[in-house]
Amino acid sequence: MTDVRQLQNIASQVRRDIVRMVHAVQSGHPGGSLGCADFMTALYFNTMEHNPHFSMDAVGEDVFFLSNGHISPVFYSVLARSGYFPTPELGSFRKLNSRLQGHPTTHEHLPGIRVASGSLGQGLSVAIGAALSKKMNGDDKTVFSLHGDGELQEGQIWEAVMFASANKVDNLISTIDFNGQQIDGPTEKVLSLGNLRAKFEAFDWQVLEMNGNDMNEVVNTLDKSKTLTGKGKPTCILMHTIMGKGVDFMEGKHEWHGIAPNDEQLKKALDQLPVTLGDY
Amino acid sequence: MLKDIQVLNEKETRGGFGEGIYETGKANDRVVVLTADLAGSLKLGPFIKDFPGRFVQCGIGEANMIGIAAGLTIGGHIPYTTTFANFSTGRVYDQIRQSVAYSGKNVKICASHAGLTLGEDGATHQILEDIGLMKMMPGMTVIVPCDFNQTKAATKAIADYQGPVYLRFGRPKWPNFTKEDGSDFVIGKAQVLNEGADISIFACGHLVWKAIEAGRILEEKGYSVELINIHTIKPLDEAAIIKSISKTRCAVTCEEHNIIGGLGDSIARVAVRNFPIPIEYIGTNDTFGESGPPMDLLKKYGLDSPNIVTAAEKVLKRKSA
Numbered sequence: 079m080t081d082v083r084q085l086q087n088i089a090s091q092v093r094r095d096i097v098r099m100v101h102a103v104q105s106g107h108p109g110g111s112l113g114c115a116d117f118m119t120a121l122y123f124n125t126m127e128h129n130p131h132f133s134m135d136a137v138g139e140d141v142f143f144l145s146n147g148h149i150s151p152v153f154y155s156v157l158a159r160s161g162y163f164p165t166p167e168l169g170s171f172r173k174l175n176s177r178l179q180g181h182p183t184t185h186e187h188l189p190g191i192r193v194a195s196g197s198l199g200q201g202l203s204v205a206i207g208a209a210l211s212k213k214m215n216g217d218d219k220t221v222f223s224l225h226g227d228g229e230l231q232e233g234q235i236w237e238a239v240m241f242a243s244a245n246k247v248d249n250l251i252s253t254i255d256f257n258g259q260q261i262d263g264p265t266e267k268v269l270s271l272g273n274l275r276a277k278f279e280a281f282d283w284q285v286l287e288m289n290g291n292d293m294n295e296v297v298n299t300l301d302k303s304k305t306l307t308g309k310g311k312p313t314c315i316l317m318h319t320i321m322g323k324g325v326d327f328m329e330g331k332h333e334w335h336g337i338a339p340n341d342e343q344l345k346k347a348l349d350q351l352p353v354t355l356g357d358y
Numbered sequence: 359m360l361k362d363i364q365v366l367n368e369k370e371t372r373g374g375f376g377e378g379i380y381e382t383g384k385a386n387d388r389v390v391v392l393t394a395d396l397a398g399s400l401k402l403g404p405f406i407k408d409f410p411g412r413f414v415q416c417g418i419g420e421a422n423m424i425g426i427a428a429g430l431t432i433g434g435h436i437p438y439t440t441t442f443a444n445f446s447t448g449r450v451y452d453q454i455r456q457s458v459a460y461s462g463k464n465v466k467i468c469a470s471h472a473g474l475t476l477g478e479d480g481a482t483h484q485i486l487e488d489i490g491l492m493k494m495m496p497g498m499t500v501i502v503p504c505d506f507n508q509t510k511a512a513t514k515a516i517a518d519y520q521g522p523v524y525l526r527f528g529r530p531k532w533p534n535f536t537k538e539d540g541s542d543f544v545i546g547k548a549q550v551l552n553e554g555a556d557i558s559i560f561a562c563g564h565l566v567w568k569a570i571e572a573g574r575i576l577e578e579k580g581y582s583v584e585l586i587n588i589h590t591i592k593p594l595d596e597a598a599i600i601k602s603i604s605k606t607r608c609a610v611t612c613e614e615h616n617i618i619g620g621l622g623d624s625i626a627r628v629a630v631r632n633f634p635i636p637i638e639y640i641g642t643n644d645t646f647g648e649s650g651p652p653m654d655l656l657k658k659y660g661l662d663s664p665n666i667v668t669a670a671e672k673v674l675k676r677k678s679a
Binding site: 134135136137141143183184185192193194195196197199200201202203204205206207208209210211212214215217233234237238240241244245 | 390411412414416417419421422423424425426427428429430431432433434435437452453455456457460461462463
């Protein structure tokens, strides 16, 4: 049985890690990272079958690709907290000679990363390739990916969306962080995504929706998504989140996409996230 | 002597790729081929027929194809992407940069219809910047074979070569003269086609044959010509280049590519850092191409053998000045 309370506690620690990492170097992307903390925690601590003794080829494992690489703080925290590398290394985020680059990369050989991301729109294609690779290898495990909603403005995403359904890539579960915010403002104002559910359905994907900041719902929806694999269609989860979730003054504000809290704001943020498993 | 080089037949370099990829796929079940609606042009028919489970048709979506190829490496596959050179490079530069090169993925980017000899389709398809684009990419190996046999050999060799590779070849039938078994091709090792003492001619791709033609004329004029096929532009066989130019003390570089950023610039970089000599460049000069028959285009843009002879005589004069 899934212990939702325990997952919530981990997510609280992940949020503490995010704000502390970004504060320490006064750069990075806290907004989307905080919004996706519950999803990433559920994925790595409940949903996926994965091995922290990292192997690039991931044979017999579920794999995850972060396409919106700027939310690297949440990725790094979840990887460290699930044992891919020591948590003190989180303190090297964005510093010189670090494996924790501003955007995730395989280049510095950080365990848990399988492709570089940051330039948006590329991760879905890579996830499809990994999913095809599993099929060719007779590996029945699943490929997960996460994308920003603003990222869907990239054309390559739609090449990949069309490909995945046409080729029945049904071992793929792609989640969209639907927080409605991007750097220049609300997605509605910058470039409206329109009816995303209808768009994915028109491309013949199976579509689930969830509140990405309700741990119960995240766990249940991810469980459900796994039951939808192997049925001839790729699966999309439209995940409604609040950018900056967990830190009240960041919540729902696109201004917190890519700026760091100051000392006072850090203290305020950590006070709102009292549950800790032990800061790095 | 260059007149001793025998032409076996005339075949398309892309046909060498087609035969090479079939044999590679047969020998190695990790090899996967992707295309973006150009399976026919890249001569993939036999591969698709015998290995349908290792063929991925991406439709007209090159960016997606590059990403899928990167993903296929995870799990141990060796993906070969296939499309025209323009759509293999310029169109997908950032996808190659992030998902393949920076990510260290073992993807083979196989590009046909490169350069002016694509012919009548014109400048939209005649990329003359791809060697430069790809050689600037950290970690990318760049190979430009000169004929059918060498393209086949290179196609096979890159399967066992770890890391991203850009393999550039072309459309027209072209004199085929390297060894049928490909034993004269080694990645990263310059191929000395003729030893000589007066001038070094460095060439790649289709222009190796044009350089042979030019070299024969120069031999008739009494010059001793060293002709070297630089099929691997990166990593560059610097030792072979230095050895040659320190003997001949002048050089001409020949490529079906912009002289800005291509083979010539690579040779010049080695020369200025090791053994400065006069060099003349044969290549397009910061221009787009146009529609026309391949040979007429080479002539109009100064890439045929008479131009190479003229450049050689000019550089020989500069050497003795």
